[in-house]
Amino acid sequence: GAVVSQHPSWVICKSGTSVKIECRSLDFQATTMFWYRQFPKQSLMLMATSNEGSKATYEQGVEKDKFLINHASLTLSTLTVTSAHPEDSSFYICSASIPGLARTGELFFGEGSRLTVL
Amino acid sequence: GNSVTQMEGPVTLSEEAFLTINCTYTATGYPSLFWYVQYPGEGLQLLLKATKADDKGSNKGFEATYRKETTSFHLEKGSVQVSDSAVYFCALNDNQGGKLIFGQGTELSVKP
Numbered sequence: 001g002a003v004v005s006q007h008p009s010w011v012i013c014k015s016g017t018s019v020k021i022e023c024r025s026l027d028f029q030a031t032t033m034f035w036y037r038q039f040p041k042q043s044l045m046l047m048a049t050s051n052e053g054s055k056a057t058y059e060q061g062v063e064k065d066k067f068l069i070n071h072a073s074l075t076l077s078t079l080t081v082t083s084a085h086p087e088d089s090s091f092y093i094c095s096a097s098i099p100g101l102a103r104t105g106e107l108f109f110g111e112g113s114r115l116t117v118l
Numbered sequence: 119g120n121s122v123t124q125m126e127g128p129v130t131l132s133e134e135a136f137l138t139i140n141c142t143y144t145a146t147g148y149p150s151l152f153w154y155v156q157y158p159g160e161g162l163q164l165l166l167k168a169t170k171a172d173d174k175g176s177n178k179g180f181e182a183t184y185r186k187e188t189t190s191f192h193l194e195k196g197s198v199q200v201s202d203s204a205v206y207f208c209a210l211n212d213n214q215g216g217k218l219i220f221g222q223g224t225e226l227s228v229k230p
Contacts, residue, residue, distance in 0.1 A: 004161075006161075034217065034218070041223075041225075042222060042223070043207065043220045043221060043222040043223050044162075044207070044220045046217055046218075046219075049217065093161060093162070095162075095218075106150075106152070106164060106167060107164075107218055108164075109154075109161040109162040109163070110161055111160060111161040112161050
Protein backbone atom coordinates (compact mmCIF):
# COMPACT_ATOMS: atom_id res chain seq x y z
CA GLY A 1 0.00 0.00 0.00
CA ALA A 2 0.83 3.72 0.08
CA VAL A 3 1.93 3.99 -3.52
CA VAL A 4 2.59 7.37 -5.09
CA SER A 5 3.05 7.59 -8.81
CA GLN A 6 4.35 10.43 -10.96
CA HIS A 7 3.94 11.00 -14.64
CA PRO A 8 5.82 11.57 -16.83
CA SER A 9 9.00 10.05 -15.46
CA TRP A 10 11.02 12.14 -17.86
CA VAL A 11 10.25 14.96 -20.23
CA ILE A 12 12.22 17.09 -22.64
CA CYS A 13 10.80 20.41 -23.76
CA LYS A 14 11.82 23.55 -25.60
CA SER A 15 12.57 26.75 -23.77
CA GLY A 16 9.45 28.85 -23.30
CA THR A 17 6.98 26.01 -23.21
CA SER A 18 5.04 24.77 -20.18
CA VAL A 19 5.23 21.29 -18.73
CA LYS A 20 2.77 19.57 -16.41
CA ILE A 21 3.79 16.82 -13.99
CA GLU A 22 1.16 14.71 -12.28
CA CYS A 23 1.40 13.09 -8.89
CA ARG A 24 -1.16 10.49 -7.87
CA SER A 25 -1.74 8.57 -4.69
CA LEU A 26 -2.88 5.19 -5.98
CA ASP A 27 -4.26 3.45 -2.93
CA PHE A 28 -4.95 6.16 -0.40
CA GLN A 29 -6.35 9.66 -0.19
CA ALA A 30 -3.74 12.32 0.29
CA THR A 31 -5.02 15.57 1.71
CA THR A 32 -1.49 16.92 1.66
CA MET A 33 1.21 16.47 -0.95
CA PHE A 34 4.67 17.95 -1.08
CA TRP A 35 6.72 18.91 -4.11
CA TYR A 36 10.50 18.71 -3.95
CA ARG A 37 13.22 19.61 -6.38
CA GLN A 38 16.49 17.72 -6.47
CA PHE A 39 19.61 19.01 -8.15
CA PRO A 40 22.35 16.59 -9.23
CA LYS A 41 24.35 15.30 -6.27
CA GLN A 42 22.34 17.48 -3.92
CA SER A 43 19.57 17.15 -1.43
CA LEU A 44 15.88 17.60 -1.88
CA MET A 45 14.63 21.14 -1.67
CA LEU A 46 11.03 21.55 -0.60
CA MET A 47 9.21 23.74 -3.09
CA ALA A 48 5.66 23.79 -1.82
CA THR A 49 3.01 22.09 0.22
CA SER A 50 -0.13 21.23 -1.68
CA ASN A 51 -3.42 20.93 0.18
CA GLU A 52 -6.51 19.51 -1.45
CA GLY A 53 -9.02 22.18 -2.29
CA SER A 54 -6.88 25.14 -1.30
CA LYS A 55 -3.94 27.13 -2.54
CA ALA A 56 -0.49 25.69 -2.24
CA THR A 57 1.94 27.04 0.32
CA TYR A 58 5.25 27.90 -1.29
CA GLU A 59 8.63 27.92 0.37
CA GLN A 60 10.64 31.10 0.44
CA GLY A 61 12.37 31.78 -2.84
CA VAL A 62 10.09 29.59 -4.96
CA GLU A 63 8.27 31.50 -7.68
CA LYS A 64 4.55 30.89 -7.45
CA ASP A 65 3.89 32.02 -11.00
CA LYS A 66 6.65 29.82 -12.37
CA PHE A 67 5.65 26.66 -10.54
CA LEU A 68 1.89 26.32 -10.52
CA ILE A 69 0.54 23.68 -8.18
CA ASN A 70 -2.99 22.39 -8.21
CA HIS A 71 -4.45 19.81 -5.85
CA ALA A 72 -7.94 19.36 -7.22
CA SER A 73 -8.71 15.97 -5.75
CA LEU A 74 -7.64 13.76 -2.87
CA THR A 75 -5.55 11.61 -5.19
CA LEU A 76 -4.04 14.06 -7.64
CA SER A 77 -1.71 17.02 -7.45
CA THR A 78 -0.12 18.66 -10.47
CA LEU A 79 2.95 20.81 -10.89
CA THR A 80 3.12 22.98 -13.99
CA VAL A 81 6.44 24.57 -14.86
CA THR A 82 5.44 27.61 -16.90
CA SER A 83 7.62 29.17 -19.58
CA ALA A 84 10.36 26.71 -18.79
CA HIS A 85 14.00 27.67 -19.18
CA PRO A 86 17.17 25.56 -19.06
CA GLU A 87 17.76 26.50 -15.43
CA ASP A 88 14.46 24.79 -14.57
CA SER A 89 15.95 21.48 -15.66
CA SER A 90 15.90 19.27 -12.61
CA PHE A 91 14.45 16.21 -10.94
CA TYR A 92 11.05 16.95 -9.44
CA ILE A 93 9.71 14.65 -6.77
CA CYS A 94 6.31 14.58 -5.13
CA SER A 95 5.39 12.97 -1.87
CA ALA A 96 2.28 12.43 0.18
CA SER A 97 1.39 11.70 3.72
CA ILE A 98 -1.32 9.34 4.87
CA PRO A 99 -3.70 11.26 7.13
CA GLY A 100 -3.37 8.78 9.97
CA LEU A 101 0.42 8.85 9.76
CA ALA A 102 0.81 12.55 9.20
CA ARG A 103 1.82 13.17 12.78
CA THR A 104 4.76 10.76 12.51
CA GLY A 105 6.06 12.64 9.52
CA GLU A 106 6.47 9.63 7.26
CA LEU A 107 6.09 10.49 3.60
CA PHE A 108 5.63 8.31 0.54
CA PHE A 109 7.47 9.41 -2.56
CA GLY A 110 6.81 9.22 -6.23
CA GLU A 111 9.44 7.97 -8.62
CA GLY A 112 10.36 11.47 -9.65
CA SER A 113 10.14 13.31 -12.96
CA ARG A 114 13.25 14.44 -14.77
CA LEU A 115 12.72 17.65 -16.70
CA THR A 116 15.21 18.76 -19.34
CA VAL A 117 14.65 22.11 -20.96
CA LEU A 118 16.52 22.70 -24.19
CA GLY B 119 15.42 26.86 12.02
CA ASN B 120 15.44 23.10 11.67
CA SER B 121 18.29 21.53 9.76
CA VAL B 122 20.00 18.22 9.09
CA THR B 123 23.69 17.67 8.41
CA GLN B 124 25.11 14.48 6.97
CA MET B 125 28.64 13.35 6.38
CA GLU B 126 29.76 14.06 2.88
CA GLY B 127 30.12 11.35 0.32
CA PRO B 128 30.78 9.52 -1.72
CA VAL B 129 31.56 6.66 0.59
CA THR B 130 33.17 3.65 -1.04
CA LEU B 131 33.34 0.34 0.81
CA SER B 132 34.14 -3.25 0.05
CA GLU B 133 31.43 -5.85 0.42
CA GLU B 134 30.93 -7.02 4.03
CA ALA B 135 32.54 -3.88 5.44
CA PHE B 136 30.99 -1.96 8.35
CA LEU B 137 29.06 1.17 7.44
CA THR B 138 28.48 4.34 9.41
CA ILE B 139 26.89 7.44 7.93
CA ASN B 140 26.78 10.29 10.39
CA CYS B 141 23.75 12.51 10.75
CA THR B 142 23.19 15.36 13.18
CA TYR B 143 20.25 17.67 13.45
CA THR B 144 19.13 20.99 14.82
CA ALA B 145 15.52 21.30 15.84
CA THR B 146 13.26 22.78 18.44
CA GLY B 147 10.94 20.47 20.23
CA TYR B 148 10.88 16.74 19.61
CA PRO B 149 11.23 15.87 15.93
CA SER B 150 10.81 12.49 14.32
CA LEU B 151 13.90 11.27 12.48
CA PHE B 152 14.16 9.26 9.31
CA TRP B 153 16.56 7.62 6.93
CA TYR B 154 15.44 7.43 3.33
CA VAL B 155 17.27 5.57 0.56
CA GLN B 156 17.31 6.36 -3.14
CA TYR B 157 18.48 3.55 -5.38
CA PRO B 158 19.75 4.46 -8.86
CA GLY B 159 16.91 5.56 -11.07
CA GLU B 160 14.27 5.22 -8.38
CA GLY B 161 12.34 7.42 -5.97
CA LEU B 162 13.03 7.73 -2.27
CA GLN B 163 12.01 4.91 0.02
CA LEU B 164 11.73 4.98 3.77
CA LEU B 165 14.50 2.87 5.26
CA LEU B 166 13.84 3.37 8.96
CA LYS B 167 12.53 5.87 11.46
CA ALA B 168 12.49 6.83 15.12
CA THR B 169 9.92 9.08 16.71
CA LYS B 170 11.35 9.71 20.17
CA ALA B 171 14.62 9.82 22.05
CA ASP B 172 16.44 6.50 22.52
CA ASP B 173 14.26 4.78 19.93
CA LYS B 174 16.16 2.53 17.55
CA GLY B 175 14.92 2.19 14.02
CA SER B 176 15.98 -0.87 12.05
CA ASN B 177 15.34 -2.40 8.66
CA LYS B 178 17.24 -4.62 6.20
CA GLY B 179 20.20 -4.85 8.58
CA PHE B 180 20.46 -1.08 8.97
CA GLU B 181 20.07 0.57 12.35
CA ALA B 182 19.96 4.09 13.74
CA THR B 183 19.39 5.28 17.29
CA TYR B 184 17.77 8.61 18.15
CA ARG B 185 20.26 10.33 20.46
CA LYS B 186 18.82 13.51 21.85
CA GLU B 187 21.87 14.29 23.99
CA THR B 188 24.09 14.42 20.90
CA THR B 189 21.32 15.40 18.45
CA SER B 190 22.37 12.55 16.22
CA PHE B 191 20.84 9.72 14.22
CA HIS B 192 23.78 7.87 12.70
CA LEU B 193 23.06 5.06 10.25
CA GLU B 194 24.95 1.79 10.68
CA LYS B 195 25.12 -1.60 9.04
CA GLY B 196 27.42 -4.38 10.08
CA SER B 197 28.05 -5.90 6.66
CA VAL B 198 27.18 -4.03 3.50
CA GLN B 199 26.33 -5.64 0.18
CA VAL B 200 26.73 -4.42 -3.37
CA SER B 201 22.95 -4.02 -3.50
CA ASP B 202 23.17 -1.38 -0.75
CA SER B 203 24.78 1.03 -3.20
CA ALA B 204 22.49 4.05 -3.18
CA VAL B 205 22.13 7.57 -1.85
CA TYR B 206 21.06 7.80 1.77
CA PHE B 207 19.19 10.79 3.16
CA CYS B 208 18.72 11.67 6.78
CA ALA B 209 15.60 13.72 7.49
CA LEU B 210 13.57 15.20 10.28
CA ASN B 211 9.99 16.20 10.75
CA ASP B 212 9.08 18.73 13.39
CA ASN B 213 5.67 17.14 13.79
CA GLN B 214 3.91 20.42 13.19
CA GLY B 215 3.49 20.94 9.49
CA GLY B 216 4.26 17.52 8.06
CA LYS B 217 7.26 18.82 6.15
CA LEU B 218 10.41 16.77 5.96
CA ILE B 219 13.76 18.53 6.11
CA PHE B 220 16.50 16.55 4.38
CA GLY B 221 20.22 16.36 4.78
CA GLN B 222 22.36 16.69 1.68
CA GLY B 223 22.49 12.95 1.05
CA THR B 224 25.41 10.55 1.19
CA GLU B 225 26.25 8.40 -1.79
CA LEU B 226 27.36 4.89 -0.90
CA SER B 227 29.15 2.67 -3.37
CA VAL B 228 29.87 -0.92 -2.37
CA LYS B 229 32.42 -2.82 -4.42
CA PRO B 230 32.50 -6.61 -4.72
